[in-house]
Amino acid sequence: MKKLIVQKYGGSSVANPEKIKNVAKRVVRYKKKGNDLVVVVSALGDTTDELIELASQISAEPPEREMDMLLSTGEQISVALLAMAIHELGYEAISLTGSQVGIITDTVHTRARIVKIEANKIHQELKKGKVVIVAGFQGMTPDKDITTLGRGGSDLTAVALAKTLEANECEIYTDVEGIFTTDPRIEPKARKIDEITYDEMLEMASLGAQVMQARSIEVAKKFDVPIQVRSSFSENCGTMIIKEVKNMEDVAVTGITLNKSESKITICNVPDKPGIAAKIFNQLAQGGINVDMIVQNVSHTRQTDISFTVPKVDSQKAIKLTQRAAQEIGELEVLEDLDIARVSIVGVGMKTHSGVAAGMFETLAKEKINIEMISTSEISISCIIKKKFAETAVKSLHEKFDLAKR
């Protein structure tokens, strides 16, 4: 049966002419089987960073409309080159910018949202037998200004196109084989996961797994677009991200994530009365700081400590804002700890399996790892520990929850 397949290739998959030719070969293999192919491409390797560097030499705060004008050239170069490479193999291909496709977005430059996608042009070209190559990460406003979609934008282009075109498959090609139970660089026994739910993937993405941005998974979940994450450098199957996993309840824990790019801030001896937390976190929000985990214990002494984590890059600014708030509240002490890591276990199965949290804490205790903060969601449990224990924690939890076995 003839299928319509949307494939997305990331920057590392098209980093140079040699890799572009390899992508072309893969595309042609699918085409030869009689499928219709729509291929979304990111900018070549470091192109985007180079363009940002160029802009920074001209302006510290370039207008965002012009930034989009600049950055969108990266993907335009990729699509043209990939179309050439496919032609070179004797197949017809046509490259299209986001504007040419008709990917209409709102007017929020550098992080625009897709409003709608016109499918006509793509269908026309598919009907002519052509492989359609679409520039990822970009669209245009109704006024024809070029916009970009922000981080993970090319994935989003692919997922939105798969939905609009009612594609049979949506494949996200990257430089890893799929989603792993944990980072294989830390735990060599880490296993590629065959199937994972949107919710688990969302949780893993927000907890530090870097394969896909949360945003495109949210869209995939909303419209129930099944995604396969797989490697452009191998023939192996990747990981299917889907709504419901078969035998989902058999496993309590699907994966383990590690995030070492946060720091912890603590305000000591906060008066335990209403409005204090609001005061602190309003300050931080107004400063544009994205606070992550927040822990406050109910106190029996009318005083309590409040701890929270922020991305390390925002740490300096966050400390200053927190100190200002602490000053206003009453000369409270503010502590900073850069030396932390967050280890999280994720799994929809933990909804129905009891004792998962206890198992996690026990395992860390056995390794003599002190837990500094705990935070839980419906399908995840996160612990903040000293950074030096991070790898040990991941390995022992991987062992504890039997993740190496299918």
Added chain:
Amino acid sequence: MKKLIVQKYGGSSVANPEKIKNVAKRVVRYKKKGNDLVVVVSALGDTTDELIELASQISAEPPEREMDMLLSTGEQISVALLAMAIHELGYEAISLTGSQVGIITDTVHTRARIVKIEANKIHQELKKGKVVIVAGFQGMTPDKDITTLGRGGSDLTAVALAKTLEANECEIYTDVEGIFTTDPRIEPKARKIDEITYDEMLEMASLGAQVMQARSIEVAKKFDVPIQVRSSFSENCGTMIIKEVKNMEDVAVTGITLNKSESKITICNVPDKPGIAAKIFNQLAQGGINVDMIVQNVSHTRQTDISFTVPKVDSQKAIKLTQRAAQEIGELEVLEDLDIARVSIVGVGMKTHSGVAAGMFETLAKEKINIEMISTSEISISCIIKKKFAETAVKSLHEKFDLAKR
């Protein structure tokens, strides 16, 4: 009085962030005087060459549509960066691609012709007080495919915009001060010409002066758009290219050009009968060879030599095609001479001044320079000489026709 000024900056004027900032300063100076500014920009320095190199690593003959998709990114990068640089100086600017302006072309990719330009968008943005930055060298087909205009395309964009917008001035910024009586690297006494006619400029362009391509001058002439060619690195006035020059008849010769990139091919003892020349030059035309000067003497022996010049890059191919034709005509000998130069004098004044040709030949004779071929147009005379005499010829002719003096 408020003026609408179209300025065009070439690749060397925007080769790096520093130069782009300088262009921005110049633009802002004009803007501050209350003028409306439309600025056409080429790709940064070597960008176009780098993109061509990238494509060549993928395909020896990339599809021209995709080549246009690729190359048009060069100017898109420039316009975004220039708009940023103008913002940085506190002025409003908006960059537009050829497609966004509405520069509609035919569908002949890589050398498209402009069919029409929609002026609405530009007028709208000018009315908002913005400097409008337009990507040169590019347009789009009625089907929204991106096209490029071929060599000298950015000049053409500027001239066509000046015509469409009924601009008061059209300035072409480059890395030289204007059009010179001859190449100042050869003759240091060469003088910048204040005014030159379209016809003279066309002749000089086709005879080897490299400042502007003949194509945009033809369009300027057709629509009577006065152009000023000037340097982006100085404040001096440049050269006005206009319809008629004041006191035009005072000077016989306006400039001297030198072209050392041709070679001469001679077919010996060609039978002096109808249809022979046609046979030879048909072969060459079918091979895509651009033959330049052709000289054939009427013969009194029923045999004659035919000589012509071709660009050196085409020489190999031209020789082969000529030999084939010579074989068919009757085993004629074909000679090649790579060691030639063409020296030309140009001036509308020579229509009304007698003795200009004689003066040229006399001057060369005095320097003991043998003339191998002569060819004349209404406003130019060209001589092919041995390459080693080229500089001497230019200098002595510059002296003879008093070009150093105004």
